[in-house]
Amino acid sequence: MPSTPRKQQAPRNNPVEHPPALQRWGRVTASRSRLMVWVGVALAVLGLALAAGTMNRLVLSRFETPGSESVTTRAVLEKEFKAGTPSVLLMVTAKQGGVDEAAVASEGRALEQELAGQAGVAEVFSYWSRGNSPTMRGNDGKQALIIARLSGTVTEARTRLADLSPAFTRDSAQLKVQVGGGDEVFRQAAEQARKDFLRAEMIVLPLVLLLLFAIYRRFSAAFLTLGMGLFSVITTLALMRGVTYITDVSTFAANLALVMGIGLGVDYSLFVINRFREELRAGRAVPDAVEQSVANAGRTVAFSGLTVILSLAALLLFPFPFLRSFAYAGIATVLTSVFAALVILPASLARLGHKVARKNENDRPEQGWWHHTALRMMRRPLLYGIPALVVLLGLASPALGLTFGVPGAQVLPRDVSSRVVQQQIIDNFAAEETSAIKVLRTGQAGTDANRSSIEATATELSQVSGIHQVDALTGSYAKGQKIAEPGDSSRRFAGERSTWYSVVATHRTVAQDIDRAHSEIRSVAAKGAGPGAVKIGGYPAELSEFRSELVDRLPLVFGLILVTTFLVLFLMTGSLLLPAKAMLLNTLSMGVMFGVLVWIFQEGNLADLFGFTPSGSIEPSIPILMFCVAFGLSMDYEVFMLSRIKEEYELTGDNSGAVAAGLERSGPLITSAAVILAASFATYASSEIVFLKMLGIGMVVVILVDATLIRAVLVPVSMRLAGKANWWAPAPLRAFHRRFGISESSAPAAPAAGAGAGAGATAGAAASGQPDTAGVGVPADRA
Numbered sequence: 001m002p003s004t005p006r007k008q009q010a011p012r013n014n015p016v017e018h019p020p021a022l023q024r025w026g027r028v029t030a031s032r033s034r035l036m037v038w039v040g041v042a043l044a045v046l047g048l049a050l051a052a053g054t055m056n057r058l059v060l061s062r063f064e065t066p067g068s069e070s071v072t073t074r075a076v077l078e079k080e081f082k083a084g085t086p087s088v089l090l091m092v093t094a095k096q097g098g099v100d101e102a103a104v105a106s107e108g109r110a111l112e113q114e115l116a117g118q119a120g121v122a123e124v125f126s127y128w129s130r131g132n133s134p135t136m137r138g139n140d141g142k143q144a145l146i147i148a149r150l151s152g153t154v155t156e157a158r159t160r161l162a163d164l165s166p167a168f169t170r171d172s173a174q175l176k177v178q179v180g181g182g183d184e185v186f187r188q189a190a191e192q193a194r195k196d197f198l199r200a201e202m203i204v205l206p207l208v209l210l211l212l213f214a215i216y217r218r219f220s221a222a223f224l225t226l227g228m229g230l231f232s233v234i235t236t237l238a239l240m241r242g243v244t245y246i247t248d249v250s251t252f253a254a255n256l257a258l259v260m261g262i263g264l265g266v267d268y269s270l271f272v273i274n275r276f277r278e279e280l281r282a283g284r285a286v287p288d289a290v291e292q293s294v295a296n297a298g299r300t301v302a303f304s305g306l307t308v309i310l311s312l313a314a315l316l317l318f319p320f321p322f323l324r325s326f327a328y329a330g331i332a333t334v335l336t337s338v339f340a341a342l343v344i345l346p347a348s349l350a351r352l353g354h355k356v357a358r359k360n361e362n363d364r365p366e367q368g369w370w371h372h373t374a375l376r377m378m379r380r381p382l383l384y385g386i387p388a389l390v391v392l393l394g395l396a397s398p399a400l401g402l403t404f405g406v407p408g409a410q411v412l413p414r415d416v417s418s419r420v421v422q423q424q425i426i427d428n429f430a431a432e433e434t435s436a437i438k439v440l441r442t443g444q445a446g447t448d449a450n451r452s453s454i455e456a457t458a459t460e461l462s463q464v465s466g467i468h469q470v471d472a473l474t475g476s477y478a479k480g481q482k483i484a485e486p487g488d489s490s491r492r493f494a495g496e497r498s499t500w501y502s503v504v505a506t507h508r509t510v511a512q513d514i515d516r517a518h519s520e521i522r523s524v525a526a527k528g529a530g531p532g533a534v535k536i537g538g539y540p541a542e543l544s545e546f547r548s549e550l551v552d553r554l555p556l557v558f559g560l561i562l563v564t565t566f567l568v569l570f571l572m573t574g575s576l577l578l579p580a581k582a583m584l585l586n587t588l589s590m591g592v593m594f595g596v597l598v599w600i601f602q603e604g605n606l607a608d609l610f611g612f613t614p615s616g617s618i619e620p621s622i623p624i625l626m627f628c629v630a631f632g633l634s635m636d637y638e639v640f641m642l643s644r645i646k647e648e649y650e651l652t653g654d655n656s657g658a659v660a661a662g663l664e665r666s667g668p669l670i671t672s673a674a675v676i677l678a679a680s681f682a683t684y685a686s687s688e689i690v691f692l693k694m695l696g697i698g699m700v701v702v703i704l705v706d707a708t709l710i711r712a713v714l715v716p717v718s719m720r721l722a723g724k725a726n727w728w729a730p731a732p733l734r735a736f737h738r739r740f741g742i743s744e745s746s747a748p749a750a751p752a753a754g755a756g757a758g759a760g761a762t763a764g765a766a767a768s769g770q771p772d773t774a775g776v777g778v779p780a781d782r783a
Helices: 001-008 021-031 035-053 069-081 104-116 154-165 181-215 218-246 254-279 288-315 323-358 369-379 379-401 417-428 448-461 488-494 505-514 514-525 541-552 556-571 577-602 621-652 654-686 690-727 731-740 757-768
Strands: 086-092 121-126 143-150 175-180 437-440 467-473 475-478 481-484 498-505 534-537
Touching: 001 021, 021 288, 035 218, 035 323, 069 369, 069 437, 069 534, 069 541, 086 104, 086 154, 086 498, 104 121, 104 143, 104 175, 104 505, 104 556, 143 154, 143 323, 143 417, 143 481, 175 181, 175 417, 181 218, 181 254, 181 369, 181 654, 181 690, 218 254, 218 323, 254 323, 254 369, 254 654, 288 323, 288 556, 288 621, 323 621, 323 654, 369 379, 369 654, 379 577, 379 690, 379 731, 437 467, 437 514, 437 541, 448 467, 448 475, 448 481, 448 498, 498 514, 505 514, 514 541, 534 541, 541 556, 556 577, 556 621, 556 731, 556 757, 577 621, 577 690, 621 654, 621 690, 654 690
Parallel strands: none
Antiparallel strands: 086 143, 086 175, 121 143, 437 498, 437 534, 467 475, 467 498, 475 481
């Protein structure tokens, strides 16, 4: 009948007459492959030239919130009182006698004067120049501190410190001098991160190449795929250099660019090359195979890249240059990876042709392990789904005890000099002068007229629980008693309109109870003062505000990621349930990641195996970074998997068959991509820096869990339990999706329910493994 063939023909926007943009682009890359390849080579060479100078333009950053009370207080103290937050210290150890002996004191003062004369040193004080302050003297009397503040930006300060640190690390007959302090800790951490970056490059590249050869069985395909990853890394570093002229970019962002560039470049190439092989196996000529690969797999790559970008872009909501740097690096990595997969790779495939095809391609079974596994899971969904869910919930359960803390010297190995100094301070000093809480009191002039009120405030501040010593214009105080009369160093508190107090807390208070201490200190200092007259500054306040701001923004960031990725998946699937299930399953895998982080890095399990010292808490910025990266990568796999399942469902209308066939098409690739990406991140598991170690171990866990228990078990189980509800959406949303939605297949959809003979024939063809000739423009091997 005339109506039957018309029903099977393509509509007015027939892809043969008006092909989609990506299909047209695939045709261009195939027809002008030589030009495209040379464009790729030229961009790589240009990128290499630009990337060579990127590392020198990356900067270091402190854990602080721009514009916060602590940062503005620091600026006021530096401008009006010439007293800012210390950044470096010298640990002076007397080899004979104690630090109060005349010879030791004389040499200590000379060392202080020498340090003060160095370029870039804005402020120096010592145990001896501060009137033998107890907080700067070791309990055994053999150690004392010289503390300095370096001027300029944190990058300038730490660059200068790279020269000062070895120059002032000494071992004479009288004294042993070691360099420590917060900036020295993180300078050495950044230095080690650079070494880890170079070491990771040497490990990742040959490892990935071997894994790719094991997957492809063709060196041409393996080298081509690795080349796309290298292109992404090189051009990402080049783009990052451009960003450095606009804003600060952290040194640590280069580490993310390396692993994500290799990982995503390889991931996207795997899917495009696999689709190209399918088209060749279906009997298409090389140019047609390139065209269809770009039209179909390219569409999914673009969608996948969008989901990863949306997750990483959420980092821009944090007002911290450190986290924003990872957003710049991550977004640039996705863009360059997608560019490589849709421009350079198709042109290269057109040049190589059948050289990238698998040997004995026709011997591969149509229904492999993934197909049979999916069917087995769907036959007994509760039998397999419940145990898998229990395992994942068990792995995630430690996350309930997650405690966010502040970073310290524990990020470094035990034998690194700055960490050794920090441990000596913890062991031998009652409190840490460099972590003094600075209380600025405006409206209370630091003059003789206010001595009685200043002394009353200082006395009461010294009675706050967890406070070891308070220094003020009128002297030093401890436990409500005056322990030292004012000396020359007390003049630093004098101001015509305001004064300030140096409140030194115990180690335990700084590490575990600083928010409570800040609150009580503010309450005491504000007595008799007007609103806003008391400002809290100092290193503990900067860390506390950084952590609070970070945690406060988490609901907004996580919510935005969930909403945007939900919308992207709806545009791809046209379903409401599939995006919701993807959110739940991805959240479960994120829970596993956080559970492992807590169990290992917070609770200290396997600490000896991985070589680090647990601190009892986790610094929040790295797990948040990991969440955004891991969630984006999980959605990356979700897009690839659902696109193939949806394609099969549109052809057959058979939910279970579509799941099995879709997993058979995508499962091996997802697993291969996951192994390669996990291997890339795993190189940082052996890093000497705890931050990078967390990143490596956490990402390996979440990637492998996501590609195995989630994709192999819970996805087919949940798809089976939901049945046809998987594809449901209200009529208005279905109409919206028909107009604006995007899917990998350009074939017309078969009716999902009540299908006529055409759909039944298609379903039957799929079930039998025979070519489907009913669908327009569908290769025979996709049934």
